[in-house]
Structures are given as structure tokens and as C-alpha cells.
Amino acid sequence: MAGLTLPRFYPIVDSEIAAGFGGEPLAVADDILEAGAKILQFRHKGFFSREMVGTIERIADLCRQAGALFVVNDRADIARVVGAGLHLGQDDLSPLPARTVVGPETVIGFSTHNESQLRAAADEPADYLALGPIFSTSSKKNPDPAVGLENLRQLRALTLRPLVAIGGITRANADQVLAAGADSVAVIGDLFPDVRARARDWLAQCGV
Numbered sequence: 001m002a003g004l005t006l007p008r009f010y011p012i013v014d015s016e017i018a019a020g021f022g023g024e025p026l027a028v029a030d031d032i033l034e035a036g037a038k039i040l041q042f043r044h045k046g047f048f049s050r051e052m053v054g055t056i057e058r059i060a061d062l063c064r065q066a067g068a069l070f071v072v073n074d075r076a077d078i079a080r081v082v083g084a085g086l087h088l089g090q091d092d093l094s095p096l097p098a099r100t101v102v103g104p105e106t107v108i109g110f111s112t113h114n115e116s117q118l119r120a121a122a123d124e125p126a127d128y129l130a131l132g133p134i135f136s137t138s139s140k141k142n143p144d145p146a147v148g149l150e151n152l153r154q155l156r157a158l159t160l161r162p163l164v165a166i167g168g169i170t171r172a173n174a175d176q177v178l179a180a181g182a183d184s185v186a187v188i189g190d191l192f193p194d195v196r197a198r199a200r201d202w203l204a205q206c207g208v
Helices: 015-020 025-035 050-066 076-082 095-102 115-123 149-158 174-179 195-206
Strands: 009-014 039-043 069-073 085-088 108-112 128-131 163-165 184-187
Touching (some): 009 015, 015 025, 025 039, 025 195, 050 076, 069 076, 149 174
Parallel strands (some): 069 085, 085 108, 108 128
């Protein structure tokens, strides 16, 4: 998608992390959207049961009603079914073949974790890139080494595409991450426990 501009606050609903706080993904998504978020990613690393796909369809409907971009993590087939954007990791289907599944107009994001991956991503048909973890994080099992703010500042120059910083980002360090060159900050754990209030805080801090 040419000229994609991402909101600075990029909330991610991780089904496992939400469950750890006693949250149901649909309710968490609703709280984030009610607060005013304009993008929402759903991440689910477990089995995609019929019930889970139904939940994703309902979240997609909520995003459409809120005028927010909905992004599905990992699964090109489900993203196409629900009319969502797609976010891919290094171990997923790469953006080039994924593009044949979701079509030319679908927003595709692609995760990178270091300089070599960020450089390689230049050849992929992704609309935006993610880089992280910026800081140590507990929201992902077996995370890659932390990038750090100085490396983020240097690596920012390697791509003209929107860059989403992810990993260990809180309201206390988000301003530093944005100042280091990130266009957006992905937020997972710092959405809890009071999701709607936290999302409002994040939106106020990020400005857009």
C-alpha cells in the first residue's frame, strides 16, 4: 500500500497474555478500540479452532466499525478470509508468497530482529517493518537479543518504510523509542490490567 502511515500507538492483543490477566480477546480488543486506537493486531500462537476464527471475525467487525486497521499475525489465509492486514515473522510464510494469498492491496508487515534481516527485508513486498525486541521482553518465548536504542537509531536509516518498534516498550520508555526513529511503538504487556484506561493513556502520550 503506497504511502502507508501508521498510528504511533500500535496495540497488539496477544491471546495468551490476555488470558494471563483474565482477559478475553474480544473484550480486550473492544476496550482498545473504544479508547480510540486506529490499528489493532491480533496474535494467537495456539490452535486456530472454529471458535477462535469466529472471535477473529468479530474483532474484524469491531475494527471496521471503529475505522481501525485490523492486522492478523502469522496467518495469510485467515487475514484474507476476514479482510484484514497481515503481519509476518521470520519463521512464517515470507511476504512475497503471502502477497499472492492476500492480494496486492492488503497491508503486510514483516518482523526483523537485526541489521541483516532488516537489509534483507528491502527485497520483500512489505508495507511496513517491525524491529525488536528493543528492550528485554516477557511477551515472547525465546526472544531475539535486545536491539537497544542506539542500534535502533542507526538501523532506522536502512529503510524508508514505516518502522514499528516492539519489545519491552512501556509508557516510561516509549518517548525515547520514538525519538530514536521509530514511527510506531507496539504495545502488548503494558495494555494491562485496565485495558481501556491504559489505551487512553497511550493515545494521549503518543499524540496520534
